[in-house]
Amino acid sequence: MSDQSVRQAATAARPTSTVPASAENFVQIVDVVKKFGETVAVRNVSLSVAKGELFALLGSSGCGKSTLLRMLAGLEAITSGKILIDGEDLAQMPPYRRPVNMMFQSYALFPHMTVEANVAFGLKQEGVAKAELKERVQDALELVQMTRFAKRKPHQLSGGQQQRVALARSLVKRPKLLLLDEPMSALDKQIRQRTQIELVNILDRVGVTCIMVTHDQEEAMTMASRLAVMSEGQIIQLGTPNQVYEYPNTRFSAEFIGSTNLFDGHVVEDEPDHIFVETDELPCRLYVNHGITGPLGMPVTISVRPERIALTRKPPEGAYNWGRGTVANIAYLGGYSLYHVRLDSGKTVIANVSSLALSEIESPQLNDEIYVRWSASAGVVLTA
Numbered sequence: 001m002s003d004q005s006v007r008q009a010a011t012a013a014r015p016t017s018t019v020p021a022s023a024e025n026f027v028q029i030v031d032v033v034k035k036f037g038e039t040v041a042v043r044n045v046s047l048s049v050a051k052g053e054l055f056a057l058l059g060s061s062g063c064g065k066s067t068l069l070r071m072l073a074g075l076e077a078i079t080s081g082k083i084l085i086d087g088e089d090l091a092q093m094p095p096y097r098r099p100v101n102m103m104f105q106s107y108a109l110f111p112h113m114t115v116e117a118n119v120a121f122g123l124k125q126e127g128v129a130k131a132e133l134k135e136r137v138q139d140a141l142e143l144v145q146m147t148r149f150a151k152r153k154p155h156q157l158s159g160g161q162q163q164r165v166a167l168a169r170s171l172v173k174r175p176k177l178l179l180l181d182e183p184m185s186a187l188d189k190q191i192r193q194r195t196q197i198e199l200v201n202i203l204d205r206v207g208v209t210c211i212m213v214t215h216d217q218e219e220a221m222t223m224a225s226r227l228a229v230m231s232e233g234q235i236i237q238l239g240t241p242n243q244v245y246e247y248p249n250t251r252f253s254a255e256f257i258g259s260t261n262l263f264d265g266h267v268v269e270d271e272p273d274h275i276f277v278e279t280d281e282l283p284c285r286l287y288v289n290h291g292i293t294g295p296l297g298m299p300v301t302i303s304v305r306p307e308r309i310a311l312t313r314k315p316p317e318g319a320y321n322w323g324r325g326t327v328a329n330i331a332y333l334g335g336y337s338l339y340h341v342r343l344d345s346g347k348t349v350i351a352n353v354s355s356l357a358l359s360e361i362e363s364p365q366l367n368d369e370i371y372v373r374w375s376a377s378a379g380v381v382l383t384a
């Protein structure tokens with residue numbers, strides 16, 4: 001995906017449900033570990049999710065997302081640690097009393113049953129009375145706008161419609177906690193984006209607390225109020241999409257969410273309000289307008305997002321945060337372009353430049369000599 005859409009998703013207005021302070025810890029995951037024999041799938045994860053929140057677990061394949069979700073659903077025993085839902089220990093609750101419903105990575109609808117029957121299935125199992133069952137199924141179908149398809153079979157529906165039926169099937173049971181494992185994985189990109197917004201609106205209307213798993217960063221940023229970036233069974237960073245994008249805490253986070261330029265160097269001056277970093281990758285020092293805690297000489301990486309980098313034809317006047325190179329590649333993407341600039345040091349810097357900014361410097365062409373520069377507030381210092 002493009003930097004542009006990650007950035008837009010990071011700052012998009014999300015419905016913010018008002019959460020009373022007592023509801024902050026609706027779901028509490030406390031130091032949870034899951035081992036499969038020698039494999040540690042989840043390592044000491046602690047996390048709280050507020051009532052009504054839509055929380056996303058994000059990370060590459062095999063990092064333990066589904067395993068954590070399956071433990072929340074009570075489908076997988078916890079090796080150590082505990083999970084509380086609404087103050088109650090999940091391990092102490094018999095399965096039928098667990099207020100959790102999970103929509104699986106591949107949500108198989110029953111092919112021989114109508115939409116209506118698919119949604120009613122779980123309630124029938126529970127022995128819900130006929131009149132109540134009918135009303136709840138109707139409500140659920142209305143919620144996902146599938147009432148007029150009630151008599152159809154799954155194969156007569158589009159992918160997005162099937163996905164909505166699967167959601168209705170989960171919501172009809174009125175779970176306190178809804179778990180979604182890759183809810184959009186069966187959908188193609190266009191309908192995926194539309195469905196993401198629909199889903200957020202439906203969940204917001206129902207007010208259900210939701211934890212979803214995805215490996216699609218754009219999806220997590222569009223939908224979630226907060227997210228956790230996971231790697232190898234651990235949470236690397238936790239925050240709002242905006243916090244994680246603007247203030248990544250590690251190289252992993254910075255590279256996983258959006259693309260970025262990383263400059264390696266070591267600290268040569270560290271004051272409360274700024275640091276200077278010497279690097280082999282630029283003809284000048286790096287300057288960041290906040291201090292860090294760490295000794296002089298310590299190795300650091302400075303992350304600068306592509307949209308923070310400006311191109312100029314003339315040498316920048318400042319004594320720091322610039323480089324000289326040639327245009328190595330241009331990707332025209334409508335309102336903006338991605339420029340790959342190969343610096344004299346051999347490093348490639350990616351700049352995301354608006355069409356307006358480009359017109360002001362007579363759109364640089366392939367192999368043109370060009371300067372890149374950025375401000376003191378553009379860089380984020382990474383020490384891990």
Ligand SMILES: Nc1ncnc2c1ncn2[C@@H]1O[C@H](COP(=O)(O)OP(=O)(O)OP(=O)(O)O)[C@@H](O)[C@H]1O
Nearest residue numbers: 036039041059060061062063064065066067068215
């Ligand atoms: N039942 C199991 N037995 C043994 N190992 C398992 C089992 N389930 C998962 N694992 C291992 O645990 C790790 C985490 O798996 P998990 O399914 O949680 O990953 P994930 O983050 O959901 O990945 P994906 O994005 O591919 O769905 C993997 O190394 C996986 O091979």
Ligand SMILES: [Mg+2]
Nearest residue numbers: 065066067105
């Ligand atoms: Mg998974």
